[in-house]
Every structure is written in C-alpha cells, then in structure tokens.
Amino acid sequence: MFNALVVEKDDEGKTSAAVQQISEDQLPEGDVVVAVDYSTVNYKDGLCIGPGGGLVRNYPHVPGIDLAGTVESSSDDRYKAGDKVVLTGWRVGEVHWGGYAQKARVKADWLVPLPDGLDTRQAMAVGTAGFTAMLAVMALEDHGIKDGPVLVTGAAGGVGSVATAILAKLGHEVAAVTGRPETSDYLTGLGATQIVAREELNETTKRPLEAETWGGCVDAVGGDMLARVLGQMKYGASVSAVGLAGGAGLPATVIPFLLRGVNLLGIDSVMQPFENRQRAWQRIASDLPMDKLDAMIEPAVLSDLPKLGKDILKGQVRGRVVVDVN
Numbered sequence: 001m002f003n004a005l006v007v008e009k010d011d012e013g014k015t016s017a018a019v020q021q022i023s024e025d026q027l028p029e030g031d032v033v034v035a036v037d038y039s040t041v042n043y044k045d046g047l048c049i050g051p052g053g054g055l056v057r058n059y060p061h062v063p064g065i066d067l068a069g070t071v072e073s074s075s076d077d078r079y080k081a082g083d084k085v086v087l088t089g090w091r092v093g094e095v096h097w098g099g100y101a102q103k104a105r106v107k108a109d110w111l112v113p114l115p116d117g118l119d120t121r122q123a124m125a126v127g128t129a130g131f132t133a134m135l136a137v138m139a140l141e142d143h144g145i146k147d148g149p150v151l152v153t154g155a156a157g158g159v160g161s162v163a164t165a166i167l168a169k170l171g172h173e174v175a176a177v178t179g180r181p182e183t184s185d186y187l188t189g190l191g192a193t194q195i196v197a198r199e200e201l202n203e204t205t206k207r208p209l210e211a212e213t214w215g216g217c218v219d220a221v222g223g224d225m226l227a228r229v230l231g232q233m234k235y236g237a238s239v240s241a242v243g244l245a246g247g248a249g250l251p252a253t254v255i256p257f258l259l260r261g262v263n264l265l266g267i268d269s270v271m272q273p274f275e276n277r278q279r280a281w282q283r284i285a286s287d288l289p290m291d292k293l294d295a296m297i298e299p300a301v302l303s304d305l306p307k308l309g310k311d312i313l314k315g316q317v318r319g320r321v322v323v324d325v326n
C-alpha cells in the first residue's frame with residue numbers, strides 16, 4: 001500500500017480530495033511503473049483537485065499532471081529499473097491517474113529520460129509550467145526575437161517565472177507584467193529588467209496599433225491583455241500564446257498582423273511529440289539557471305494539495321510548488 005491524493009465524487013456531484021492508501025493493482029494500465037519522487041501544482045491541477053473543470057472523466061481520481069521519479073519496473077525496452085524519468089502532459093492527471101501518489105503506472109511513450117544536469121526535484125520545479133515556458137521561448141526563437149524588451153505576462157505565476165528566468169539568462173531584457181506589486185523583488189531577482197503593472201495592459205483600447213514596444217512576448221494571460229499586447233509588438237515580432245489566466249476571449253483586430261507582420265504562435269504542451277519534448281528538456285537543463293529555479297520553489301506535501309489547488313485557481317501561488325509525495 002502507498003499514499004495517494006484521491007478525489008472522490010458524491011451522489012450530488014460534489015468532489016472532495018484527501019490522502020488515502022491505495023495498492024498497485026488499483027493503478028491504471030500501462031507499461032512502466034514509476035516510483036514517484038516529486039510532483040507539482042499547475043493551474044490544471046487546481047481544476048482536477050477541485051471540481052474537475054471538465055477535464056476528469058472518472059472518479060475516484062488521482063490528479064497530478066506532472067511527475068518525476070525512478071522506474072521501478074518496465075515491460076518496454078526503452079526503460080529499465082533505476083532510470084530517472086519525467087512526465088508532463090498526455091492528459092495524465094486528467095483522464096489517466098497522475099503524479100499525486102507514491103507510484104504511477106504509465107505508458108512508456110509518455111516518458112522522457114531526465115536530462116543530465118537536472119534531478120527529479122528540479123524537474124518538478126520546472127513541471128508543465130516551466131516546460132511550456134521553454135516551448136514558448138523556443139517558438140519565439142524560431143520566428144526571431146526582435147530588439148527591445150521581451151514581455152512576459154502573468155510573470156509571477158509558474159509559466160511567467162520560468163519564462164522570465166530563461167529569457168534573462170539568454171541575454172534578453174525582460175519586462176514582467178504582474179498584478180502583484182509585492183512580487184517585484186522576486187521578479188527582478190529572476191532577471192526582469194522592468195516591471196509593468198497589470199492595470200496598464202488589461203484595459204481594452206480602440207486603437208488597434210500603439211507604439212512599437214516589445215521584441216517578443218510570452219503570454220500566460222490571454223483575453224484583453226493579449227489583445228492589447230498585439231498592438232504594441234514591434235514590426236515582425238512574435239507572441240507565444242500559452243495561457244488564459246485572464247480569459248479565453250481575444251477581443252483584437254487583425255491590424256497588427258497585416259500592418260506589422262506580427263505573429264501569434266500557439267503553444268501546446270500536452271501533445272508535443274517526443275523529439276520536441278527531449279529538445280525542450282535539454283534546453284531547460286542548459287538555459288534555466290538552477291539558482292533562479294531554486295528561488296521559485298515553494299515546498300509542499302500531498303496533504304497540502306487541497307488548499308494549494310484552490311490557491312492556484314485564485315492566482316495566489318507564486319512561482320512553482322514542488323510536492324514531495326513521500
């Protein structure tokens with residue numbers, strides 16, 4: 001028997017999450033059993049720990065969209081006992097049981113060998129949020145980052161914190177947008193050179209184009225803020241659209257695309273093919289300063305998750321939570 005955070009649904013459809021003992025034969029089918037070291041808390045985890053947000057199909061459910069640990073047994077030739085692995089995405093923790101347990105049984109196709117230079121704790125400090133931040137930066141690079149500051153929205157959150165640290169390490173000026181002025185020192189510590197107050201960008205404007213200001217953007221917010229930012233991009237610059245913390249709408253015009261050749265790049269972390277996953281994890285190991293990553297970590301254990309799930313949905317988690325499941 002081992003510990004897991006189990007979410008149950010009652011007859012009235014109300015969910016509740018608590019740490020329970022479960023056994024290996026309760027785990028879903030898969031070809032690799034992983035002894036989990038750490039997991040983390042992403043926005044989606046908040047939904048899955050709570051009412052499900054339409055992501056969870058069956059109850060009881062073990063959430064946790066990310067996990068890192070050591071292979072215990074494998075019927076797939078690519079992995080053997082003792083291998084260190086990381087898993088993000090593939091709807092693990094939503095449709096399939098996830099990382100909030102001391103063991104997980106998963107498909108070998110979903111795993112990535114841990115790159116040299118990262119341990120399992122650091123991998124979960126990165127997690128889906130950081131992995132997605134790296135994908136967003138890689139997409140900007142592929143389309144060319146222009147001179148001038150790169151804007152990061154939702155900067156004190158998980159995606160934003162990692163994007164800020166990576167972009168600064170790569171030598172870019174980073175303008176960090178936050179609605180929490182008290183995180184300014186934290187963000188400048190990660191390498192931000194400018195703090196932009198959320199209020200400056202979350203109002204709509206009738207002007208489709210404003211002064212050309214940003215050489216690139218990693219956007220975790222969407223909604224009115226993304227619409228506004230599109231009109232402030234430099235000629236030919238790109239925005240990686242990652243999140244919807246501020247809304248799923250996009251009340252924008254096509255003018256920035258037509259007159260300034262601005263690119264809006266969609267970033268998905270869930271279904272990324274293996275080769276790109278491996279490339280992103282290797283870039284994380286080389287381009288994310290580990291001292292900066294350490295500064296983002298809020299440690300937690302399984303029993304903290306019901307509260308943390310609520311906090312992240314309210315935008316109250318700073319940086320990256322690392323959950324020690326043992």
Ligand code: NDP
Nearest residue numbers: 132154155156157158159178179243244245246268269315
């Ligand atoms: P966090 O909650 O850690 O960060 C989100 C941040 O957005 C908050 O910390 C806050 O930053 C800002 N924010 C929150 N509410 C608002 C608002 N109403 N208006 C403007 N800004 C707001 O979440 P993550 O970083 O883990 O995820 C960010 C987004 O990216 C989420 O929408 C998530 O679903 C999405 N995502 C998408 C992925 C993909 O594959 N495309 C993968 C991972 C995440 P501050 O306090 O600094 O203002």
